[in-house]
Amino acid sequence: MDPLKEPVPVMPTAHYAMGGIPTTLWGQVIKDEKNTVVPGLYAAGEAACVSLHGANRLGTNSLGDLVVFGRRAGIHAARFARDADYHELTEEHLGESRERIERIKNSTGKEKVAALRAELQQSMMDNASVFRTGELLQKQVEILKELMDRYKRISIDDKGDAYNTELVEALELGYLLEVSEALVHSALNRTESRGAHAREDYPERDDENWLKHTLAYKVEDGKVAFRYKPVVLGRFEPKARTY
Ligand SMILES: Cc1cc2nc3c(=O)[nH]c(=O)nc-3n(C[C@H](O)[C@H](O)[C@H](O)COP(=O)(O)OP(=O)(O)OC[C@H]3O[C@@H](n4cnc5c(N)ncnc54)[C@H](O)[C@@H]3O)c2cc1C
Structure with a gap:
């Protein structure tokens, strides 16, 4: 495109995901507030929360x-x-994995993966973006319930077993929906602003109630339960970021 003739489009994009999988300092995945390790399962990088970054990763x-x-x-x-x-x-x-795959392959439902994914992306952008409010997050909770329901009626054209990228995309959409559920419910639950979590209806940081990690557990579609893990404070205590 020629910037002399028309404006260059500027779009927000995902720069970094402060991932949610809690780990020990050795990358072992832990599953509860008592730091119980899941043997043989590891996470590192954006997927993980080794708790290095606090509530907002700093550049580099x-x-x-x-x-x-x-x-x-x-x-x-x-x-x-x-x-x-x-x-x-x-x-x-x-059994569970095989059942998940067979259900998608044998489904005759009318919902399409690409269309649902686009709706998920757009609605998450609109309602669970950089600046959140309780009202928007609640709206997104309802949208996710509907998308989860429609996800049960997806079908794919490629029924093959080899290099079936359509199936992989369908499975990934299910995981995206689950991650979105954990994110939206946790953001709605956390009635404060801290780091990258900015609630316009709760603009202040609230250490008295919220200086703790949220652990989100899927109970069933549309239902998320919370448990909490204390934040270990070291030499550097959390402070407001001021300029
Ligand atoms: C534009 C931009 C600029 C950045 N600048 C900086 C910077 O200056 N300094 C800094 O510290 N950080 C920066 N970051 C962040 C940093 O680059 C990332 O956080 C880091 O690279 C993430 O590494 P990762 O291993 O966690 O994830 P990734 O590098 O995303 O690795 C994940 C891998 O998993 C693979 N994968 C995905 N799905 C599957 C699947 N189903 N099966 C098998 N493999 C799969 C992907 O192909 C990918 O190779 C920047 C990020 C962006 C986007």
Whole structure:
């Protein structure tokens, strides 16, 4: 495009996801406020919350995060793999994944993955974006319920087993919906502004009630339960970012 003739479009985009999977300092995934480790499961980088970044990642810190905690997770995972016993995958373990895949492949529903994903993206942009309000987040809770319901009626044209990218996109949409649910419910629940979470209806930071990590658990579609983990304060205590 020629900027002399027409304006260059400027669009917001995702720069960084302060991911949600809580981990130990060795990248081991933990599943509750007691730091119970899920053996053999690791996360690092944007997916993880090793709690390095506080409530808002500062520029350049993510590469440091990767180099340090990606390496530590790799070292630990290699040690774990060396000493772990080999387990057969049983029908019990495979069942849920197989059922999920078969349901999508055999569905004759009329909903299309690309259309639902576009609606999810647009509505998350409109209602759960940089500046949030309770009203908008509540609206998004309802939209997500509807999208979850419609997701049950998606169907795909490619029924094959090899390189089925349509199936992968369909599965990923399910995960995007679940992550969106965790994000929106947690943002609605946190009635304060802290770091990258900016509530226009609660503009102040509220350490008395909210100096804690939220752990979100999916109870069923549209229902999320919360538990909390204390924030470990070190030499650098949280302070307002002022200029
Ligand atoms: C424009 C921009 C500028 C940035 N500038 C800086 C900066 O100056 N300093 C800084 O510190 N950070 C910066 N960041 C952030 C930093 O680059 C990222 O946080 C970091 O690269 C994330 O690394 P990651 O390994 O967590 O994720 P990624 O690098 O996104 O790696 C995830 C990998 O998983 C793969 N993947 C995804 N889905 C699947 C699947 N289903 N199966 C298998 N593989 C899959 C992807 O292909 C990808 O290779 C910037 C980010 C952006 C977007």
